[in-house]
Amino acid sequence: MNINNSMKFTSIPLLVFTLILFGCSGKKSNQRPPLEIPVVEVIQKKIPITDEFVGQTYGYFDISIRARVEGFLEGLHFKEGGRVKKGQLLYTIDSAPFDAKLAEAKSKLAEAQTRLVQAQGDYNRIKPLAEEKAVSQSEYDAATATLGAAKASVTAAKAQINFAQIELSYCNIKSPISGIIGITQAKTSEFVGREPNPVVLNAVSRIDTILVQFTISEMKYLQFLKYAKKNADLYKGKDSDKAIELLFADNSKHPYDGKLDFVDRNIDPTTGTILLQASFPNPDFTVRPGLFAKIRLIVDDESERIIIPQRCIQELQGQFSVLIVDSKNTLQYREIEKGPTYGDLQVIESGLEVGDKIMLEGFTQVKSGMKIVPKLEVFNSVTLNK
Numbered sequence: 001m002n003i004n005n006s007m008k009f010t011s012i013p014l015l016v017f018t019l020i021l022f023g024c025s026g027k028k029s030n031q032r033p034p035l036e037i038p039v040v041e042v043i044q045k046k047i048p049i050t051d052e053f054v055g056q057t058y059g060y061f062d063i064s065i066r067a068r069v070e071g072f073l074e075g076l077h078f079k080e081g082g083r084v085k086k087g088q089l090l091y092t093i094d095s096a097p098f099d100a101k102l103a104e105a106k107s108k109l110a111e112a113q114t115r116l117v118q119a120q121g122d123y124n125r126i127k128p129l130a131e132e133k134a135v136s137q138s139e140y141d142a143a144t145a146t147l148g149a150a151k152a153s154v155t156a157a158k159a160q161i162n163f164a165q166i167e168l169s170y171c172n173i174k175s176p177i178s179g180i181i182g183i184t185q186a187k188t189s190e191f192v193g194r195e196p197n198p199v200v201l202n203a204v205s206r207i208d209t210i211l212v213q214f215t216i217s218e219m220k221y222l223q224f225l226k227y228a229k230k231n232a233d234l235y236k237g238k239d240s241d242k243a244i245e246l247l248f249a250d251n252s253k254h255p256y257d258g259k260l261d262f263v264d265r266n267i268d269p270t271t272g273t274i275l276l277q278a279s280f281p282n283p284d285f286t287v288r289p290g291l292f293a294k295i296r297l298i299v300d301d302e303s304e305r306i307i308i309p310q311r312c313i314q315e316l317q318g319q320f321s322v323l324i325v326d327s328k329n330t331l332q333y334r335e336i337e338k339g340p341t342y343g344d345l346q347v348i349e350s351g352l353e354v355g356d357k358i359m360l361e362g363f364t365q366v367k368s369g370m371k372i373v374p375k376l377e378v379f380n381s382v383t384l385n386k
Contacts, residue, residue: 034371035362035366035370036373037366037372037374037375039358039360039375040312040360040378041357042356044306044307044354045305046302046303047305047347048301049305050299050342051216051224055215055293056212057289058212060206061205062203062289063176063203064200065175065181066200067186067198068173069098069170071093072189073190074093074188074189076184076188077090080181080183083180084179084204085178086175090201091172092172093170093173095168101168105161108160112150112153112154115150122143122146122147123146126139126140177204178206179206180285183202185200186198208283208285209279209282211277211280213276213277214276214278215273216273216274221274223300243297243298244257244259244260245296246280260277262276263275306352307345308322308352309345310346312359312360313346314363321334322351323358324357324358325358325359325372329374330369330372331359333368336350337349345381360377360379
């Protein structure tokens with residue numbers, strides 16, 4: 001065999017071995033070390049037992065603006081969606097027909113007063129004659145009746161004038177309260193005040209205080225009643241222990257705590273629920289009537305509850321989960337059942353135990369099954385630090 005050929009065959013395995021060696025070492029060098037991820041321990045703490053109830057917001061006053069007479073809408077004298085003052089002119093309705101009615105009523109009064117003067121004169125002449133028996137009793141009675149009828153006609157005519165003036169005043173529609181006004185349900189020159197044309201033109205709401213009406217079940221009501229009797233001041237706004245909180249559709253919280261206004265007189269037999277109402281300060285006018293809202297109430301004394309930071313929780317299609325760190329520092333998804341919230345904390349009904357380590361943040365960097373380096377942190381809860 002040629003020496004050169006022998007050297008070629010010998011160098012091929014050596015080359016392959018060298019490539020494999022470098023390839024393996026290159027793979028090892030590309031492996032990333034585990035990420036350091038902040039985690040917190042699941043804790044148990046005594047907190048008040050709260051419950052949430054669905055409700056709707058209302059203004060302290062919500063007053064409909066109605067066209068009390070029918071006619072053509074002549075003008076709008078306010079900015080829709082803006083603030084109006086009590087007594088401010090809002091709408092004007094064509095007053096010509098009502099001016100005519102008032103003029104007619106005044107003419108009828110003049111006629112009635114003329115007849116009264118005539119009847120009074122006749123009565124004044126007949127009375128002394130009747131006393132001397134110079135006229136018959138029937139003539140005297142007729143004069144007396146005519147005078148009485150003339151006086152009644154004057155009274156009726158004056159009443160017609162008052163009524164015509166009232167109707168005329170309804171052509172200028174003014175705001176009954178100071179507050180926020182909505183959008184108009186009629187346009188200028190449209191006929192209003194008679195169905196099917198618009199009768200309710202708008203609404204004005206006083207919203208410096210906002211009301212929330214909500215219903216609770218009979219069982220929840222009985223539980224709440226026991227606690228409320230022991231803590232009466234808590235629900236009258238005299239205690240700042242956040243007994244009543246207002247939550248919105250996006251789970252944000254109204255900055256002001258409320259007080260309980262009333263409990264309805266009866267439980268609805270068709271639903272087994274009872275209506276309650278709470279009021280909340282709303283100085284910035286941020287809360288408007290008609291919002292979907294949730295009321296959070298303290299319904300029982302403090303008890304030991306498993307709690308975690310709310311920001312640890314992930315939601316997917318209505319299912320809630322956390323990333324738990326197992327004994328091998330591997331992340332695993334764990335489904336949980338949420339209880340009520342408590343400030344910036346979440347009560348957990350099932351799925352976690354005291355001492356479990358769960359991921360606090362950095363969800364976009366990891367996935368289930370990944371190894372991490374857990375960095376244990378103490379969650380700086382605003383609620384627990386109060």
